[in-house]
Amino acid sequence: MLDIEMIMHDPEYVKKALLKRGFEVDFKGFIELREKRNELIKRIEEVRALRNKLSKSVGEYKREKKDTTELFLEIEKIKNSVDQDEVSLEKIENEINEFLLKLPNLPDEDLLSGEKENNVVVSVNKDQPEFDFEIKDHVELATSLGLIDYERAAKISGRGTWIYTNLGARLEWALLNFFIDEHLKDGYEFLLVPHLLNYESGQTAGQFPKFKDDVFWLEGESPRKFLLPTAETALVNIHRNEILDLKALPRKYFSYSPCYRREAGSYRSEERGMIRGYQFNKVEMVQYTTPDDSDDAFLELMVKAETLMKKLGLHYQVSKLAAGDVSFAMARTFDIEVWLPSIKIYKEVSSVSNSRSFQARRGMIRYRNEEGKVDYVHTLNGSGLATSRLLPAILEQFQTVEGNVIVPEVLVPYMGGIKVLTKVK
């Protein structure tokens, strides 16, 4: 949610900033609604003040055994005078709210405008791996090495799913455990969250109302619940409607969860195997900070995510997203994209974002500053990392001429000492 005062004071600025991400708005109607709202509030409150005063007198009169006929006459006169105004006010408040909930976050000043094409690669780790043999893609490798079973997954679930089998399951779990240990070392709090969330959580995170068709809803649940599309949705909601102590900031959390996404219509031909599915695993980091600290926190999350990639020894690039490619709730996003040799494409395995006060405003997540004043926190999140996309990258980047895969050194302890994935008989 954007700051209403900011819109009221400088609608042109907001309009221009949103245009950078390709979002067109006109605030004229909105400003009129706000003005109308304030007018109504003034009128209603005046009448209420008078009524309160008179009602209080009734009590006093009764105690003193005075006649209250006069008072009741007066109350009767004003009683229904603002009924219509109250109805209008409620309607206007709803309209205002709906409008605000549909506005995306303002992109940071330094972002380029435009869509994906304007993303900028800001750094690269290692050279593209070169192979002097014909490489296999991760589907071939996973199948021949017995790591993934796509067919039986289709049988028991449907398309867009897979089963991690044997060493495949172990490798996926090794990644998760490795990441968890790294975050614990850095002092982040480990939370395992519910996967079924309520509507308010989706609204605060910024998924709803705009993207409520992108998640899986549970039938027959009342109030309705959806499957979390990322642990961020849960983590960013745990302090909803709270005022945090300054001493409690920054808060640094991480969680592992499967991520459930409908990905309606976004399936692309090169996205075979486990590049895009209805369910994938991810470790997610979230920070709550003061506004002053959020830029540092962003860097910290970035470094943490990149460090994991470096320790795995993968070739990747970091992209600074253009305003139009930054998601609805975020002011800035850097993606870490891993190289997939078979399709010669970099695919996102981590997305580090600063929402600034956008989510905090939606969820009334606040803190008390040095002067004792209440202000919104900043929320940030970063994948650390999406394992289900990492596994294909590891298979492809670390494959050998024999069709085996070298296990990244940092994962070997988590694999029970297994250094190479070879074909099982």
Next chain:
RNA sequence: GGAGAAAUACCCAAGUCCGGCUGAAGGGAUCGGUCUUGAAAACCGACAGGGCGUGUGAGCGCCGCGGGGGUUCGAAUCCCUCUUUCUCCGCCA
């Protein structure tokens, strides 16, 4: 799933039967002070926050006793509804 009980401020807790002098007793925590070499204890003092409207401002007003609605001149208190927590029973990993 069934049957009960509850939700009051940072925490505990009174008030709810019998609606008005209750924006809410009391205690703890916290903060400030006295005392002390320092600390503890004791004592004294402060301590309802938050949202919204209005005003340059001190302030004033509206809404706030889990959320939403209703009854009433007036609701923490009465009614409806939702959510959550606890206890018991059933079922189950």
